Amino acid sequence: MTYYQKLEQHTKKLSRIHHLSAICSWDQAAKMPEGGNTARSEAMAELALIHHELSTAAHLAEWFEKAEAESLSAEQKISLKEMKRQWKKDNVLPAELVEQKSLTGSKCEHAWRSQRKENNWHEFSQNLEKVVQLAREEAQIRADATGLSRYNAMLDLYEPGMTCEKIDEIFGQVKTWLPSLIQEVQAQQSHDEVLTPKGPFPAEQQKTLSLDIMSKLGFDFSHGRLDVSTHPFCGGVPTDVRITTRYDEDDFTSALMGVIHETGHARYEQGLPEQWLDFPVGQARSMGIHESQSLFFEMQLSRSKPFIEILAPLAREVFSRNNDKSLSTENMVLFSTRVKPGYIRVDADEVTYPAHIILRYEIERDLIEGKIEVADIPELWDKKMTEYLGLSTKGNFTDGCMQDIHWTDGSFGYFPSYTLGAMYAAQFMAAMRREMNVDNLIRERNLQPIFNWLDRHIWKKASFLSTEDILREATGETLNPDYFKEHLVNRYLES
């Protein structure tokens, strides 16, 4: 057996352990009764330990060295490179730091649940300082290992190849036009009369609608399921993708748009190249590309007028509301593209969302690089919210810097993926429109050419190409935020 083959065997083993861990995590969120949690968490930790021991085995360094000297096909070379990238990521942090991060993050998040309600920044910030301290240690170790700056080393975990220099430039551009665009859109929309659909919308009927839409969007039910959980997610494994939603009987659009979003994630997973699924090279390229697929489905596709022409009648039918004017296509278009600055990121619309991300990016970048401290966050938050969205969060920590919990598990570097994803999605759609009349295809209920394009240019590419090369191959250029601006202007100003 060659060393490359040994590494493949080893990686397959890790992939299988990950499979069981993914299914049990899904179960924990979607099916497990409360009383099962303690034993389950212990069992999951044991499996994580087994995974860790295998993935950090001492002999692997030699295997990689020897495999690199072997004669390999072009695909195998890329696969080996991705296995090695994964191995390095898994091996660079000392075990104590991983444990410290996990404990400190859990403690911070647990306390946050009541501290947020009490608007108690003072106590929360003490925990967050420890989280940031550990995140800086992690960033330093990753920086030393990669030769990148501290924050860039963190970014590289979620969007390999991306740097804060590039993001600064891109987000810097967005900042020049976004605040005024938001104001213009609001001024224009102030003349619209929009009806808010009024519940109750029974969960069972929402589920029927969700399953129908998933199937129209090509979700493969022989390789996946839809279930319910408190926090919607896309989990499982590519051969068995588990997406979840939560039905709000007062507002069916939240579950519906959520399901469409997760279906985008799911189709990417289901579309990955079958023969490489056990290997890093066969997995999703990055968090940004993942989000580009969910946002392509949710924003580019499903909030478009031609698609709402499909959605609205289905909703009227499933809820037996043929004469409900709030469910007319015209009103649903207005309702689905309503723009309104708000404090809470996860409730934000497509136009204001990037403002939330830019704010978080600028703060976390400077936190990790040591240019600011935790104590500086509230003032910065208030200043940026005011500047980007015209909303002050002075003294309001609950709806300000205490609303998100992403940082407590040390995921610094993750936030930009959301807006990078939105930009990739707009750029993909623009390229697709050059090749086919997307709106007509939707009107003809012929979505297959759209999915085929994504499958060919993104899903089947998995991690064989870098993010930049995926963009270049699919759209003819690297990331160009103009497409995103163009999309927003077209959808929100010229309708």
Place this chain on the structure above:
Amino acid sequence: MTYYQKLEQHTKKLSRIHHLSAICSWDQAAKMPEGGNTARSEAMAELALIHHELSTAAHLAEWFEKAEAESLSAEQKISLKEMKRQWKKDNVLPAELVEQKSLTGSKCEHAWRSQRKENNWHEFSQNLEKVVQLAREEAQIRADATGLSRYNAMLDLYEPGMTCEKIDEIFGQVKTWLPSLIQEVQAQQSHDEVLTPKGPFPAEQQKTLSLDIMSKLGFDFSHGRLDVSTHPFCGGVPTDVRITTRYDEDDFTSALMGVIHETGHARYEQGLPEQWLDFPVGQARSMGIHESQSLFFEMQLSRSKPFIEILAPLAREVFSRNNDKSLSTENMVLFSTRVKPGYIRVDADEVTYPAHIILRYEIERDLIEGKIEVADIPELWDKKMTEYLGLSTKGNFTDGCMQDIHWTDGSFGYFPSYTLGAMYAAQFMAAMRREMNVDNLIRERNLQPIFNWLDRHIWKKASFLSTEDILREATGETLNPDYFKEHLVNRYLES
């Protein structure tokens, strides 16, 4: 750390791996979409391998030896003994034999699916011969390791301490009265006019009824769930018990009685002593005792007249059939206690079921001991079916010796557990009746004292006592099949 503590830590690790395997097995049967199966099976096999490697580690022999010399509490001594029993069971078979068994069994079962339909004994028997050959090898190895006879060594896996000498005596007694009892019951029942409830009984309503009964029977939904699968089972782990059923819209009683049966298994699991759950001593004593709990719930409790007085009105209500005479208490009592010899074991009633088990026991015992060969089975099957139940299976392999698939996975020695369980259940009920008026408690809807008795005498005993000692402690004597006879006579002849 003492060696006993090391063994506890090791055993906990095995228990946690088992936890994930149990949840993923449940998922595979109850939730997994078809397309997930290949990757899932590979992942499960990987976890089984990890479990096997851990449980057969070379250093364990020394650990056990040293732990046995340590100063231990009485409970720890029993726990150590049970850990060792488990370790020996896991270690005695050579890896190739385990693999051979698995491959040969899968092949035999897979071919059986079509061979059974085609009544093709000739080809099936060739596969079965290989299965029996491997089972004999296994039995010989286990016999050498335990000093028991070959079949007794297999029995010991499912009902530790049980021997074919004891079973021969007990089943021998049953054979003296069962065939004539069956005839008497049939003669007496021939005068009854019984209505068969006619469907459709919608699955949703059956589910509502099932959940209601489970909760009346004390199933703890914070530590378990009810779902649907093709073959009903009780799975999961004691802190999170997953039972399943299958709804037949033509016959609600099959799912209902199935759910009650699995609830009996589940309550045993949920009632095991919390602080010992990770260790063999904290687990169910035996398959026979496990079945005694499911049959206590299903047969002793739920087919009793006072319980049907609860069930029947609930059924009428949930199906909105207040005037359906087939759902009257009187008719439900007759319907639930109908006795009719048939070919198929899994469809058999309480009275004829033991005949099916005795037949299988006598054949598998002689097969394993080498007194008969596979080629002898059809003739023996026909002879015994005719003798015990008055039904000939000559030339009818499909409904004769090809109906069951238990033997293909090498589970020789398992069949007696079913009837031993029925006997234990009857003996437990008789003892309970000496302490409390069970029928009155049921009529008063006060089942708690019944559950408390089972909890105290069986569930909390886990594997701290042998099966014999559980019986002795709970009922004052060892297995006495007279209670089972008495139960059948009381229920089926003197009503």
